[in-house]
Amino acid sequence: xxxxxxxxxxxxxxxxxxxxxxxxxxxxxxxxxxxxxxxxxxxxxxxxxxxxxxxxxxxxxxxxxxxxxxxxxxxxxxxxxxxxxxxxxxxxxxxxxxxxxxxxxxxxxxxxxxxxxxxxxxxxxxxxxxxxxxxxxxxxxxxxxxxxxxxxxxxxxxxxxxxxxxxxxxxxxxxxxxxxxxxxxxxxxxxxxxxxxxxxxxxxxxxxxxxxxxxxxxxxxxxxxxxxxxxxxxxxxxxxxxxx
Numbered sequence: 001x002x003x004x005x006x007x008x009x010x011x012x013x014x015x016x017x018x019x020x021x022x023x024x025x026x027x028x029x030x031x032x033x034x035x036x037x038x039x040x041x042x043x044x045x046x047x048x049x050x051x052x053x054x055x056x057x058x059x060x061x062x063x064x065x066x067x068x069x070x071x072x073x074x075x076x077x078x079x080x081x082x083x084x085x086x087x088x089x090x091x092x093x094x095x096x097x098x099x100x101x102x103x104x105x106x107x108x109x110x111x112x113x114x115x116x117x118x119x120x121x122x123x124x125x126x127x128x129x130x131x132x133x134x135x136x137x138x139x140x141x142x143x144x145x146x147x148x149x150x151x152x153x154x155x156x157x158x159x160x161x162x163x164x165x166x167x168x169x170x171x172x173x174x175x176x177x178x179x180x181x182x183x184x185x186x187x188x189x190x191x192x193x194x195x196x197x198x199x200x201x202x203x204x205x206x207x208x209x210x211x212x213x214x215x216x217x218x219x220x221x222x223x224x225x226x227x228x229x230x231x232x233x234x235x236x237x238x239x240x241x242x243x244x
Contacts (some may be wrong), residue, residue: 002037005149009041012147013122013146016154017119020046021124024108024142025069025076026179027051027061029171031126032068033158034149038124039072049076050115052108054085057179064171081107101180105141113131115142121188122146130155130197133205134227135234136190142178154198192223200227 008212012022021038025031034050038047038088046171053062062078084107094100109123116123125145127137132151137143150158155176162172176194178188192200196219203213210228214221 001157002033002164005037005152006041008147008149009038009049009124009235013042013046016122019120020048020122021111022048022050022119022121023185024112024126025049025051025065026057026126026172026173027064027068028176028179029033029162029167030128030150030158032167032171033165034124034126035068035072035074036167037149037241039074039209042186046074047072047074048115048121049074049075050191052081052111053078054080054082054183056103061179064168068171069216073088077157081111098132098180101178101184102138103139104180105138105178109141109144115174117148119174122226123152127151128155128158129153130194130201131186132238133188133201134190134197134230136186137237139237154192154201156198164189174222185230191226196223197227201225201231204228204231 009021020042023035023038025035029101035047035049049065051062066078072202081104085100085104088094088103094103112123123145125143127142127148128150128216129152130168146175148201153161153168159172176187177184190197199217200213200219203216204227208216208222210224213224217224
């Protein structure tokens with residue numbers, strides 16, 4: 001899988017005839033894994049890392065992302081987005097944390113494409129298959145990219161790959177969070193641990209019933225049903241807009 005992903009990265013960059021790739025770095029597992037893969041595929045001088053922290057993010061996450069870039073000798077930018085968000089807040093009501101979180105994701109997307117246009121690069125997405133199938137992403141936010149190398153791997157698979165790549169243990173063991181508000185934890189929002197989610201999803205993709213999945217995984221039917229329902233309800237997020 002590692003070699004296939006590396007081949008994909010090279011293919012996409014070569015087909016687009018661009019200088020390299022831009023990656024939004026959070027200091028978390030997925031974006032760090034993508035960074036390592038892109039450096040291996042393209043070399044460090046063809047990769048640009050962009051950190052876009054806000055006051056709701058942990059300072060140590062940005063520091064971790066910077067440290068990784070330094071170790072890999074990758075160019076990076078740090079763009080604080082609070083002032084940009086505040087400018088939206090002068091005209092819009094930002095009292096709803098979910099709405100504001102989605103807006104933050106879209107602000108980050110705009111910044112990534114600014115650098116992609118400026119540097120003649122592609123934007124690489126960092127989403128994984130577990131979150132993609134559950135619709136756990138912001139449309140035109142973190143889902144907006146030119147290609148998504150980890151979308152064929154469940155979260156537990158990304159973790160295994162990260163170990164093979166030699167990603168720092170500190171990053172591998174972090175509690176996954178999109179960092180869109182203080183105290184946000186991905187598994188809390190999903191309502192299930194990734195270890196269980198990744199046992200359920202392959203069976204749902206194969207069309208197994210809730211009862212069949214329960215027998216095979218020993219996971220409560222209620223949690224399986226919630227995963228199934230979320231997969232169905234978020235299907236629209238995985239489709240291109242209708243065309244006539």
